[in-house]
Amino acid sequence: MQIIHFNPNDSGLRFLQGSRMYFKESFNDQGQSIYRALPDANDFVGLLNSRISYPDVVLITAHGTDDAILGVRQGKLIKAMRLHQTRLFKNNFVLAVSCLTAKEFGKKAIEEAAQVYIGFDDYIQSDFKFGSSLNQKFNDILEKIFKKIYQLSLNRAFSSFIKKSLTARELTMLIELNFKKLVRELQRMDIKNIRTVYSVQLTEKLEDELRAVIKLQFIAKYNTLQKKISLLGDPYYVPWYYINYLNKEELQVLLEKINNMDEKNNYYKYFVELLVYMKLNDQVGYLGTYEKFEKELCREDLVFEVPFNLPKDIA
Known part of the structure; x- marks a missing residue:
């Protein structure tokens, strides 16, 4: 970013x-x-x-x-x-x-x-x-x-x-x-x-x-x-760059906030969720969101590049 x-x-x-x-x-x-x-x-x-x-x-x-x-x-x-x-x-x-x-x-x-x-x-x-x-x-x-x-x-x-x-x-x-x-x-x-x-x-x-x-x-x-x-x-937009510096409690609160993001920004919502689940080492949450994120990336109208490689799982 x-x-x-x-x-x-x-x-x-x-x-x-x-x-x-x-x-x-x-x-x-x-x-x-x-x-x-x-x-x-x-x-x-x-x-x-x-x-x-x-x-x-x-x-x-x-x-x-x-x-x-x-x-x-x-x-x-x-x-x-x-x-x-x-x-x-x-x-x-x-x-x-x-x-x-x-x-x-x-x-x-x-x-x-x-x-x-x-x-x-x-x-x-x-x-x-x-x-x-x-x-x-x-x-x-x-x-x-x-x-x-x-x-x-x-x-x-x-x-x-x-x-x-x-x-x-x-x-x-x-x-x-x-x-x-x-x-x-x-x-x-x-x-x-x-x-x-x-x-x-x-x-x-x-x-x-x-x-x-x-x-x-x-x-x-x-x-x-x-x-x-x-x-x-979207009033619930959150910047993503410093997510890795947040503690567990802050990350849990963040998950609640981004759940309210505008549906048209689902690609970004799922991207942020993946970063949070990765930091929490939540394999179940990560895998479920990764599948939805991949579908969003296939949208014809989407012009979005992931800033870095995201693994398919975090096991």
Whole structure:
């Protein structure tokens, strides 16, 4: 599996570019990173095309419209992916922090056999802005802190989603839980820690005003963002790569979750089940699922390549 991250070098999304180093370190598996950050649109589309048969995870932090993902070329926005290219998401999970793309682009991706598309169905830029009664410098400080909290919430939730094989629905819930937890932590910080953690030049005179805004606006703004998120496709999808690192109890819970997967994704469901049964050394479960998996692989409409050789039995 690869985690393919499209993150153009655009000033409007600079706060999300810090995710690159976080994910590069987080997804370093035995010295080999499964994470690829691609700021160039051609490189991104090219990699998707080369891996169209594999079940990958795609993260997009870019501008968007209802029918395209946008990139940057020579300082100008361009259409990096159009509707007809959503076929390149076949077999993939896609999380897009991009305005509007869930309206048409994401729906087309699901029609073209992406397993999940999570994105926004409205504009979100204004949700990161603040209009305090104080000066613009204070508004900029609030925006910087809010964006930092959002980035950390997303980073930590996405990492847990991959490493703990959480469902797509659990990912969206975890982003929200992380955000509210970080806001509570921020409320308990003294002014010196806030300056250090969030790299802001905040005077003590503004401390009371800051805490008032945190209390009244931060959660409200996040809730506005949350209402604009759409989860399209299979809410019970789980990423497969780190299944081998789960303990027995976690694997048993995972079996219950994937039992609810969408029937049209049975090929992927059986693939994940085989990995779980292999880890549990459950010969009976493995053999029963292997037979069903082989039948799925014979489907004429299926474009899927098993990432590694699966034995016919595990005796």
